[in-house]
Amino acid sequence: xxxxxxxxxxxxxxxxxxxxxxxxxxxxxxxxxxxxxxxxxxxxxxxxxxxxxxxxxxxxxxxxxxxxxxxxxxxxxxxxxxxxxxxxxxxxxxxxxxxxxxxxxxxxxxxxxxxxxxxxxxxxxxxxxxxxxxxxxxxxxxxxxxxxxxxxxxxxxxxxxxxxxxxxxxxxxxxxxxxxxxxxxxxxxxxxxxxxxxxxxxxxxxxxxxxxxxxxxxxxxxxxxxxxxxxxxxxxxxxxxxxxxxxxxxxxxxxxxxxxxxxxxxxxxxxxxxxxxxxxxxxxxxxxxxxxxxxxxxxxxxxxxxxxxxxxxxxxxxxx
Amino acid sequence: xxxxxxxxxxxxxxxxxxxxxxxxxxxxxxxxxxxxxxxxxxxxxxxxxxxxxxxxxxxxxxxxxxxxxxxxxxxxxxxxxxxxxxxxxxxxxxxxxxxxxxxxxxxxxxxxxxxxxxxxxxxxxxxxxxxxxxxxxxxxxxxxxxxxxxxxxxxxxxxxxxxxxxxxxxxxxxxxxxxxxxxxxxxxxxxxxxxxxxxxxxxxxxxxxxxxxxxxxxxxxxxxxxxxxxxxxxxxxxxxxxxxxxxxxxxxx
Numbered sequence: 376x377x378x379x380x381x382x383x384x385x386x387x388x389x390x391x392x393x394x395x396x397x398x399x400x401x402x403x404x405x406x407x408x409x410x411x412x413x414x415x416x417x418x419x420x421x422x423x424x425x426x427x428x429x430x431x432x433x434x435x436x437x438x439x440x441x442x443x444x445x446x447x448x449x450x451x452x453x454x455x456x457x458x459x460x461x462x463x464x465x466x467x468x469x470x471x472x473x474x475x476x477x478x479x480x481x482x483x484x485x486x487x488x489x490x491x492x493x494x495x496x497x498x499x500x501x502x503x504x505x506x507x508x509x510x511x512x513x514x515x516x517x518x519x520x521x522x523x524x525x526x527x528x529x530x531x532x533x534x535x536x537x538x539x540x541x542x543x544x545x546x547x548x549x550x551x552x553x554x555x556x557x558x559x560x561x562x563x564x565x566x567x568x569x570x571x572x573x574x575x576x577x578x579x580x581x582x583x584x585x586x587x588x589x590x591x592x593x594x595x596x597x598x599x600x601x602x603x604x605x606x607x608x609x610x611x612x613x614x615x616x617x618x619x620x621x622x623x624x625x626x627x628x629x630x631x632x633x634x635x636x637x638x639x640x641x642x643x644x645x646x647x648x649x650x651x652x653x654x655x656x657x658x659x660x661x662x663x664x665x666x667x668x669x670x671x672x673x674x675x676x677x678x679x680x681x682x683x684x685x686x687x688x689x690x691x692x693x694x695x
Numbered sequence: 696x697x698x699x700x701x702x703x704x705x706x707x708x709x710x711x712x713x714x715x716x717x718x719x720x721x722x723x724x725x726x727x728x729x730x731x732x733x734x735x736x737x738x739x740x741x742x743x744x745x746x747x748x749x750x751x752x753x754x755x756x757x758x759x760x761x762x763x764x765x766x767x768x769x770x771x772x773x774x775x776x777x778x779x780x781x782x783x784x785x786x787x788x789x790x791x792x793x794x795x796x797x798x799x800x801x802x803x804x805x806x807x808x809x810x811x812x813x814x815x816x817x818x819x820x821x822x823x824x825x826x827x828x829x830x831x832x833x834x835x836x837x838x839x840x841x842x843x844x845x846x847x848x849x850x851x852x853x854x855x856x857x858x859x860x861x862x863x864x865x866x867x868x869x870x871x872x873x874x875x876x877x878x879x880x881x882x883x884x885x886x887x888x889x890x891x892x893x894x895x896x897x898x899x900x901x902x903x904x905x906x907x908x909x910x911x912x913x914x915x916x917x918x919x920x921x922x923x924x925x926x927x928x929x930x931x932x933x934x935x936x937x938x939x940x941x942x943x944x945x946x947x948x
Contacts, residue, residue, distance in 0.1 A: 398745035398752065399730070400914075400922040401852035500916045510856050511897070512916055563703060608718050609853065609860075611745050611752025613709045635747050635853035643706045646757075668769065671707055675757065 376442040378491070380524040381475065384436035387520045389495055389513065390488075391427040394503035398634045404614065405507040408589060408630050408653035409486050411548055412450035414682065416490035418689045419447030419467050419543075421533055426494035427504040429520075431487040433656065435478020436520065444470045444528065445492035445535035450549065451484025451654055466542035467693065469535045483551035485656035493531035509590055509631050541692070547681070550651045554580060555659070557648045558666035558674070562617060562640035564605055572599040576641065577663055581625070585657040589631040592655060598623035601639065609637040615644035615652065617663075627652060647674040699725070700780065702773045708757045710769065712780060715749040718890065720862050722749045723850045727927035729780045736779050738772075746926040747851045748860075809846060809929045812894075814885050815940040816842070816907035823873075823904035827887060830870050839934055841865040842885075842906065847892065849928040857896035857914025857922040861930060864892045876902030883908045885932065896922075907932075910944035 380387075390413065393406020407413040407430055417426045429436070435453050448455050448464045455462040456477045462468050464487075470476060481487060497504050497514035506513030520526075559577075568576065581596035599619055612618075616628045618638035627644060628636075629652075644652050645666050655661060666674075700714045712729060715722035723746075730746045733753065740759025745752040753776065760768035816824060816839045828835045847861035854860075869890045877900060880886070884895040886903035895901055896913035909932075913923050924930065935943070 395742035395754070397856075397921070398743040398754065399852065399926055400856060400920070401854065401858050402856045402921075501921060512856060560704075560706065608716065608748045609851070610713070610747045610750040611705070611709070611711060613706050613752075613754065615706060633853060634745060635752075635851060646707045668704060668707070669767070672757075672761075672767070675707055676761070679758075 376444065376493075376528045376530065378444070378526045378528060379439040379441065380436060380520045380522055380526070381439050382437040383520045383522055383524075384431055384478065385434040386432035386508075387436045388430050388506040388508060389427055389497060389520075389526075390430040390505045391503055392425045393505050393630060394501050394507075397501050398611070401634055402501060402512065403507060403510070403632065403634050404630055405505040405513070405589075406503065406630050407488065407505075409450055409488065409650040411650040411678075411682065412486070412653075413488045413490065415465070415543070415548060415685065415689075416447045416449040416488045417494075418686045419449070419465070420445050420490050420492040420535075421467075421531065421690075421693055422490055422492060422494050424686070426490060427497065428488050428490040428495070431478060431489060433485060434480050435487060437478070438476045440470045440472065440474050440476065443472045443534075445531065445533075446470055446476070446489060448478065448487060448489050449545070450487035451481040451551070452545070452549070453481045453487055454479035462538065463540075463542040465545045465548075467535055467539055469538045481656075483656075484549065484654040485659075486653050491528050492533065492535065493529040496527040496529040507631055508588075543685075543689075548650075550654060553660065554662060555651055555655060556662045556664050557652060558645040558671065559617060559642035559663045560645060560666055560668060560671055562642040564601070564607075564619070564639035565641050567601045567603070567605060567639070568641070569600050569602055572597075572601075575599065577665055580660045580662055583655045583657050583659045583661070587655075587657055589629045591629050591632050592627045592652065594625050594627065594661070596624070599625060599641075605639045607637045607639060609635045612636045613643070615646070615649050617641045617644065629653075645671040645674060647671070647678045700729070702776060704769050705752070707768075709752060709754040710773065710776075712751040712753065712776065713749065714751075718748050718850070718862065720848065723848065723862060724927075725783070726751050728783050730926065732779050732783055733776065738775060741772075745851075747853070809931050810924065811931050811933050812909050812911055813935040813939065813943055814843075814907040814909045814932045815935050815937055818937060820884075820908035820937075820940070821906050823886075824906045827868065827870055827904050827906055831867050833867065838868060838906065841868055842892070843932045843934050845931075847930045849924045849926055849930060850891075851926055852922060852924070855896055855899050855914075856916075857924070858899075859893055859913070859924045859928075859930070861892045861894075864890060868892075870904060872902040873904065876900055880905065881908065883910060883913070885909060907934075908940070910940050910947055912947055
């Protein structure tokens with residue numbers, strides 16, 4: 376079975392949980408930015424949590440299905456139509472053979488995810504099927520999808536005869552608020568900010584710049600300054616790291632962020648808030664709230680437990 | 696400081712071991728020794744061990760390092776890392792590479808073998824050679840002679856998959872980066888940026904001065920290992936002419 380790309384959308388890529396174990400060779404993690412939404416999409420079509428799906432950016436693709444399929448769309452809200460008929464998101468959906476699936480423009484948020492039962496059957500590159508757009512690393516041809524591309528889908532072990540007609544409440548899993556608050560662990564150079572800058576970091580609103588992408592979100596806001604210039608040698612980075620380049624305008628790293636960098640570090644967006652970071656689009660506003668490690672870990676555990684409960688509930692419902 | 700390093704949390708699932716705060720070959724050698732010790736220990740649930748100039752990033756799987764009581768995983772993994780890395784004598788920096796099969800260090804007196812890389816330092820491959828020579832007050836030939844005379848250590852890989860930051864550049868060749876970076880630097884370009892030299896593995900944007908090009912593929916995800924060079928490896932450059940470059944490039948294709 377295969378899916379043909381009729382229109383690619385703005386930026387549509389294959390993503391799974393990402394690539395671990397190659398940071399020492401300069402290879403980043405990549406993977407879905409909103410891992411939560413991809414996991415739920417996989418659960419809704421009976422896939423393992425680490426199956427590969429499509430990450431869709433702002434404007435969705437049009438896909439032609441050569442055979443019947445079972446899909447789910449999660450993440451940022453967008454119109455989902457099969458041969459012109461509206462379909463639910465955050466739900467298992469049956470696609471007839473020969474049908475065309477059209478995903479429209481997102482009403483809020485920045486990234487949606489499409490999973491298909493069986494999963495996309497593409498090659499693993501360094502242990503992952505994720506595309507790293509910048510490094511052109513991933514399943515060949517190692518670039519975002521284009522019209523005319525064909526994606527193979529592995530044969531699933533189950534069938535979805537018809538769309539069951541239930542869907543999840545997206546609210547706990549998707550945050551499209553106009554101003555989002557992200558919790559920030561303290562970074563190693565945070566204390567070297569001027570007092571004014573530190574106050575501004577945690578009280579002012581920042582705006583996502585238009586040149587933001589999976590590498591990082593460039594923010595504009597009050598100019599942040601250190602007490603004295605900081606010279607650093609490059610050290611390891613992870614997604615969610617908030618850095619301050621000499622411009623005084625911070626950058627938060629995304630899943631394709633560099634594995635090392637030499638800008639001073641103001642903080643780290645907590646793991647539980649990375650999916651919300653992923654859903655910020657250019658022009659959106661955000662604030663930072665200071666967070667301690669214990670609280671960050673507690674938030675992560677709480678979310679993991681809730682997600683595990685949800686996955687179990689979905690699996691049960693799909694069996695019924 | 697624990698035996699000359701500190702451990703700092705970076706995120707819930709990553710931490711940094713910091714051995715210093717400058718670009719110093721002795722500090723970098725300790726980073727590589729620690730990386731090797733951690734890699735050899737093969738701790739479960741440790742996803743990445745990535746050396747930088749003076750620090751080491753360890754990324755771990757939170758679900759593996761959390762226990763039933765949900766006590767702090769950072770404290771638990773830190774204790775293990777201190778036990779492993781603290782046993783490396785800081786007075787004996789051993790620039791060992793990460794263990795990599797037949798390229799391991801056994802029988803070479805503890806040092807990794809020197810990898811010779813052919814580089815063509817002329818014509819279209821060396822658009823900034825004259826600029827570097829002028830900055831250094833040397834002839835182009837003398838720049839090449841000094842660049843090929845040195846033995847370099849791969850301090851770290853980063854910026855792009857397989858991009859090696861090499862320590863050991865002759866002081867006379869140090870030169871600030873270009874004021875405005877190029878949007879496209881050809882794959883294989885050998886370049887100077889500040890006190891470092893490096894090689895662009897693929898076509899990338901870049902602000903370093905291009906003084907030559909190697910026909911060898913620095914990174915190929917279909918190859919095992921995918922990167923030609925690993926952190927801690929030692930490297931020398933060998934000057935080749937354009938004909939030899941073409942011959943080697945064809946053989947590598």
